[in-house]
Amino acid sequence: EVFVSILKAYFQEFERQKQEKNYYDFNDIAFLALNLLKHNEDVCEEIKNSFKEIMIDEYQDTNRLQESILKPIAEGGYFTAVGDIKQGIYGFRNASMEIMLSDIEEFSSKEDGDALYLNGNFRTDDAILSFVNRVFEKVMTKESVGIDYRSNSMLKGLKKFLPGSMKPVIVDILLKGENKKSE
Numbered sequence: 001e002v003f004v005s006i007l008k009a010y011f012q013e014f015e016r017q018k019q020e021k022n023y024y025d026f027n028d029i030a031f032l033a034l035n036l037l038k039h040n041e042d043v044c045e046e047i048k049n050s051f052k053e054i055m056i057d058e059y060q061d062t063n064r065l066q067e068s069i070l071k072p073i074a075e076g077g078y079f080t081a082v083g084d085i086k087q088g089i090y091g092f093r094n095a096s097m098e099i100m101l102s103d104i105e106e107f108s109s110k111e112d113g114d115a116l117y118l119n120g121n122f123r124t125d126d127a128i129l130s131f132v133n134r135v136f137e138k139v140m141t142k143e144s145v146g147i148d149y150r151s152n153s154m155l156k157g158l159k160k161f162l163p164g165s166m167k168p169v170i171v172d173i174l175l176k177g178e179n180k181k182s183e
Contacts, residue, residue, distance in 0.1 A: 030065050037072050048073050059083030059103075063094040082118070085147060086136065101146045117152045126157040 018025065024032070037044045054074045056062070060083035085097045107113035121129060133154050140149035147153060
């Protein structure tokens with residue numbers, strides 16, 4: 001309770017100082033942009049018409065506010081999102097893999113949309129990819145996270161690492177009490 005009251009006091013003071021100094025933080029700007037898009041169709045259309053294509057990278061880290069700003073601008077146009085649900089790290093700022101999952105479903109269901117799975121890998125040896133695939137196919141299922149890793153996300157090596165060429169990444173797993181390597 002003490003921590004919550006300190007946190008509330010901090011945010012109240014933060015908001016008071018922003019108003020006093022006429023400052024805006026990143027979230028304020030995002031909310032202002034969303035309100036502008038929602039309440040001014042001319043501005044929304046002008047922004048939408050100023051882009052031929054929109055591409056978002058690291059889409060797995062998108063939050064609902066960002067999605068709400070993006071969707072009206074991207075509607076009816078060329079929109080590409082690239083992301084990897086396994087790499088979602090911004091849950092603390094309300095990023096949600098459900099956004100990406102629902103968009104994959106939505107894009108796949110439209111005649112002019114599609115979800116493409118980029119599962120080719122040029123940087124990692126097949127032994128490592130096999131290890132990663134064995135781990136993720138067990139934990140990333142339709143039931144657990146909404147995707148079937150085995151069906152569309154298995155990583156495939158697209159480069160052979162030849163002796164004497166660039167060294168591949170190697171993972172050594174040492175079990176407690178053992179002195180041998182395994183891949």
